[in-house]
Amino acid sequence: MGAMTETLRVRPKVWIGLAIYVGYVVVVFVVQRLSGIRYTTLGESGSNLFLGAGLSLIIAAILLAITTTALGWWRPALFEQKRSVRWPIIAPILMAVALLVNLASTDWGSFDTAFFAASVVLILVGFTEELTTRGLLLTALRSRLSEGWVWFLTSALFALMHLMNAFSGQDLLPTLQQVGAAFLGGTIFYILRRTTGSLIWAMLLHGLWDFSTFAVIHGTPGPFGGFGTIIYAIAGITALISVAFVIRGAKERLPAAA
Template sequence: MRITPRVWIGLAIYVGYVLVIFVVSKLSGVAYTDIGKSADFTWRGAVLDLAVGAVLLAITTWLLGWWKPALFERKRSQHTWPIFVPALMLVVAVVNLSSTDWSKFDASFLLSLLALGVAVGFCEELLSRGLLLTAFRSRLSEVWVWLLTSALFGGMHIINAALGAPLGITLGQVVIAAMSGTCFYIVRRVTGSLIWAMALHGIWDVSVFAVGFAPLGGAWASVLGPVIGILAVAVVYWVIKGTDEKPVASAGATESAR
């Protein structure tokens, strides 16, 4: 690592990312509630800001030299059975996808959804359970690392209200996102890699937007999403137990990061 992880560095990256997403989204002129209603709205209202965020996060991670601790655990969780909760999340996502009328999507719309899935999985996971997690592990116990990264992940969604989403619905989204963040944390701890959490996150969001636009049946995510979140919180103790992932500063880490 070029720069020794510090809590303040993670928080600065978080605030900067949220501001960039908000400003680019605002400039796009697309309300949050219109995202997923057409290819144009999806490209301009979601993919554009995430693409900018992805480039900035990648550059930041490279400059810090945090790719390895951000993407990989040194030691996986001793308990693997909690992975059943993320597996349930994947099943619900697949049900959502199978309950979508894909005849209503043209090629551009499908491509925009695919780009959205890749970008949101990369950005939000690298930020929350990658860079923030690495920074917090420099000083905090793992239970606080899990709790704060999940809470901040949920909290970043509050900007949706300023982008046109109803406040009540947004507050509910913040809570559910925080709990689903626990699900992605479990994936990282059990598999040892953030990449699988990125993939699950992307598939989940694509399934929610797709079934919301062209449902063939009920939107299972809206019903089972909170249940999955509660289950994740209920079992997360077993993947936290015994965790010792404190980042080790490299010889080249600079004192200026203190």
């Protein structure tokens, strides 16, 4: 534990992680609202996608990098002290399969250069949302809470983050469905962190997943487009069944500030 804590400039506290979480949500929400672009129109053009989503991610990524450096939390935010058992990684693997199905079903001919470039920027969401929740918030929660609560709260708060889409033009019912799906996704990303020992793989999977979900609904999806959603649901159920095995025996708690 000494190697993990010796580089910390600020000792982890729960309130710090929650403040970062709230700050991230506020920054993203305000920037997206100022763009004047409704969530439901993001897929209409490259400019809508960039100004309505991509720009907020760029700003948030810069602020998160500055914050993480100031706290000295890069190492505990990105790396586990010890990996969990490996076999639950089946859930993230299933999600990766769903991602590939989405990409294979995408109508790539409907993409122009601007929309493709804006879509690539969306991959940043893997960095920003993972660093916020399963990086900095997780580090803060581990200073006080058991690992079971760390999994649940990081996944739940990650899911609730998506409620802001309802304030940006999306109907409430699909927003609530998105929140539920995001809790499953959060559990999958948590498992990937625990089984690989690094948040980086979760960042990559998360970013590519969001890219694939926007890509597949642009234009006319292929005949197997709906299978990605089905495989994702199976991955989520698998994650809920197996998450206890990556929580069991975890010794990741960092000392809280005095």
